[in-house]
Amino acid sequence: MGSRNTDEPPLLQVIDLHLKREGRSILQGVNLTIDRQQVHAVLGLNGSGKSTLAYTLMGCTGYIPHRGRILFEERDITGLSISERGRLGITLAWQEPARFEGLSVARYLSLGMKEPDLERIRAALAAVALDESYMDRVVDGSLSGGERKRLELAAVYAMRPKLAILDEPDSGIDILSLGDIAALIQRMVEEGASVLLISHREEFVTIADVASLICEGQIVRTGDPGKVSRHYAHCCRPCDHHEIVETGKEYDERL
Ligand SMILES: Nc1ncnc2c1ncn2[C@@H]1O[C@H](COP(=O)(O)OP(=O)(O)OP(=O)(O)O)[C@@H](O)[C@H]1O
Numbered sequence: 001m002g003s004r005n006t007d008e009p010p011l012l013q014v015i016d017l018h019l020k021r022e023g024r025s026i027l028q029g030v031n032l033t034i035d036r037q038q039v040h041a042v043l044g045l046n047g048s049g050k051s052t053l054a055y056t057l058m059g060c061t062g063y064i065p066h067r068g069r070i071l072f073e074e075r076d077i078t079g080l081s082i083s084e085r086g087r088l089g090i091t092l093a094w095q096e097p098a099r100f101e102g103l104s105v106a107r108y109l110s111l112g113m114k115e116p117d118l119e120r121i122r123a124a125l126a127a128v129a130l131d132e133s134y135m136d137r138v139v140d141g142s143l144s145g146g147e148r149k150r151l152e153l154a155a156v157y158a159m160r161p162k163l164a165i166l167d168e169p170d171s172g173i174d175i176l177s178l179g180d181i182a183a184l185i186q187r188m189v190e191e192g193a194s195v196l197l198i199s200h201r202e203e204f205v206t207i208a209d210v211a212s213l214i215c216e217g218q219i220v221r222t223g224d225p226g227k228v229s230r231h232y233a234h235c236c237r238p239c240d241h242h243e244i245v246e247t248g249k250e251y252d253e254r255l
């Protein structure tokens, strides 16, 4: 997957992003860069601001930053709506998929496609290891949590996004199926997408080109995915005040 080509401007640039929710500061100066055809993993403890960052990048209602900028293909998109960002090629696979109950799976997968394409829908299902019999199933409680999660990823793949934001794509997915999800991400990248991969799992982070650690709404470290995830595993812990502290001492940077 893509290593940094410094001649090319990044696909996404997040500059000093600050966001409040109900008067509380959640994002407190996020800086992040994603290059074309790059997988950038974001790690962080529960409540560190990962989903909030995903919603803010997607432009969800109520997630308007009060400071900072989001540049996509060098254009300032900070003020654009979710649908405008969708049209530019940004899409989000939600941590908790729960939208559009009652549609057929085929219709659900076609929602974000510029032109509905049955072949692409079939390919998207196959890419998440669901067979064709799922096409006519209804998106509702009859699908298992893992199947819903797979559909969410299939919908993102079907759209051919430029930037796919995947919020915990591995949650609810068993360890044996992680390889399917990793293969899907690789396929998206081969087709030209960049991926912001929000995940807790170290196995998953190994497919990233670069990783960042988010702590209390700030990116505190960015670099080699192995090093960042080891730092995360060794040095992050919630303290008594629910704050994140770095113990640091036992951690050997050469690990
Ligand atoms: N509407 C809101 N009002 C107040 N606080 C909020 C609101 N939405 C989120 N938060 C807080 O913002 C913090 C970050 O939440 P967020 O969902 O982004 O965390 P996360 O890193 O995705 O966590 P997880 O790993 O559990 O998914 C949390 O402490 C959460 O309680």
Ligand SMILES: [Mg+2]
Pocket (backbone or CB within 6 Å): 050, 051, 052, 095, 167
């Ligand atoms: Mg979250």
